[in-house]
Amino acid sequence: MDDSLYDLRTDFSLRHLQKTKDQKKLLELACGTGIQSVRFAQAGFDVTGLDLSQEMLDVAEKRAASAKVKVDFLQGNMLDLSRAGKYDFVTCYSDSICYMQDEVEAGDVFKEVYNALNDGGVFIFDVHSTYQIDEVFPGYSYHENADDFAMIWDSYEDEAPHSVVHELTFFIQDEDGRFTRFDEVHEERTYDVLTYDILLEQAGFSSFKLYADSEDKEPTETSKRWFFVCEK
Known part of the structure; x- marks a missing residue:
């Protein structure tokens, strides 16, 4: 992955996640080798990274240690977050939602995230656009x-x-x-925006905003990536 992508996602996240003294617990889903998790920890969040691959998490732990930041890493499936704890913020980047088998699984992830969020919590994820x-x-x-x-x-x-x-x-x-x-x-x-809208509403999210390509702008017909910012 190009490092500039992590810079863009970090900047986007910091614009939409209002960290406070009492609200800074962040869960990063599909954290992979921990590059984004380390960026969040360096920005002052209390970070937990979850991934399906223990091999990637082994690399992530070494990366966090090298960066001298504290990140808790968990091996697990984002289709079941019942033992992950509660968080103020949840992120899921690198089109990881697009790896779900169908819209039923995508909706199940949204429900798991909703249950893992504290009231007023924010969930950010990105997906490939249909274009x-x-x-x-x-x-x-x-x-x-x-x-x-x-x-x-x-x-x-x-x-x-x-x-x-x-x-x-x-x-x-x-x-x-x-x-x-x-x-x-x-x-x-991926799915059209209306499908994501319905799945998020069914999961319980009260509102969401849609942006394009790591920027605070509305998607166009040729936007390649959609960013959803959802509030519980």
């Missing part, structure tokens, strides 16, 4: 070459409406100079 999924990704191809690393990324339209498949191949050089190949398949799906 990004339907027009930009199909046929997309990206290749990167370095001395010790290579990546091939190809995207294809999937069967479900507003869905896409990303096929990624990595070649990583080990200490002996040999390259090992790793393959990953990522399936993502």
